[in-house]
Amino acid sequence: MIYNSSHPQTEYNNPALFPGMYPVLFPYGTGGFEVASRPTPLNFETQAEYFLDIESGQFRNHWSFLFVTLNIIQRRKAHLHVHLMTKAKDFPEVAKQFSQIKPETLDHLADKIQSEQTKNLSDSEQEAMKLFSKVKTITSHIPGSVASKIALRNDIRSYFMYFGCPQFFFTFNPSAVNNPAFHLMYGDTTIDLSTQEPDLPDFDTRARRVASDPVAASDFFEFSYKLLFSTLFAWDFEKQRSKPEGGILGHIRAFYGTSE
Incomplete structure (x- = not known):
């Protein structure tokens, strides 16, 4: 059922929400998020990741689902x-x-x-503004927030110590755009990685592929950096340590990286 109402639908514990919004993606009206009757509970983020990784790509290629x-x-x-957070005193x-x-x-x-109209405040609003000066909002677990970046810097400093x-x-x-591996991940089965210089489409087509499938681009980035570290730097991601033979920089004790 496609929802049409003056009352907003809740996004929490509402298995019918996404089938209602996307009947093309959920043609049978089932398969929504957070279905209580599932034998094994599945959280929202894990199920979303599964949908975006489906090989046919109908979810990640949809214009608004992502x-x-x-x-x-x-x-x-x-x-x-x-x-x-505020001071104890x-x-x-x-x-x-x-x-x-x-x-x-x-x-x-x-x-x-x-609306940047903070000059004419009532007495109660002025008291609230004074209260905000004593309270700090902590958002270190939210990706992209200023606090999360500060937390990353603190992690790096702890590595220094x-x-x-x-x-x-x-x-x-x-x-x-220029890497054959990405276009193979995108679904172009004509890419032949056994050749030294695989044939690629024109630049405009390659750029459109990256723009239209950010999930494949993200998978390509993860594949690339893991390949770099495991091959050139000899880092064992499973054991979380440098391989016995070492890489081009010798044996790595630790590394730290972030993505934008």
């Missing part, structure tokens, strides 16, 4: 992992003030902040 799914995952992480006062602020006040204040200063820095940026 964006809607990732948006829900991002919002859920915000719902579950955002919390507030301010906690009793802050907790008391929070309990006294009405939700309507916060709604009005949020609208004024969004334990392993010493890094000896080698580099930026890894493989070109999916």
Whole structure:
């Protein structure tokens, strides 16, 4: 059933949501997320990853499924992992003030902040603004947030303390457009990797493939960096240590990398 209502549907524990939004992808009206009757529970993110990895590509090639799914995952992480922090000495006062602020006040204040109209605030809105100065929002578990980047920097600094200063820095940026392996992952079965220079389509076609299938591009990036580390640097990803024979840089004690 395609939903058409003035009331929004909940995205939590609603197995009929996606079959209702995407009848082409779920033609039998089943197979939605978070089905309570499943013998083995399956969380939203794991099932989404499965859908996007299906070889036929109907989910990842759909014009909106990928964006809607990732948006829900991002919002859920915000719902579950955002919390507030304040100094211990301010906690009793802050907790008391929070309990006294009405939700309507916060709604009005949020609208004024969004429209950059913070000069004419009511007394209650001014109290709420003062409260915000004593509270810090923690979002370190949300990918892409400022706090998550700070957490990454702290991780890197901890590596410095334990392993010493890094000896080698580099930026890894493989070109999916010009790499035959990506086009094979994309589904072009005419690519022959047994030849030294496989025949590739024209540049415009190659670029459109990367733009139309970000999942394949992501898989290609993961494949490339793991191949680099396992082959040239002799890193064993299963055992999480350098291989006995070592690589072009010898034996690696540790490495740290992030992706944008």
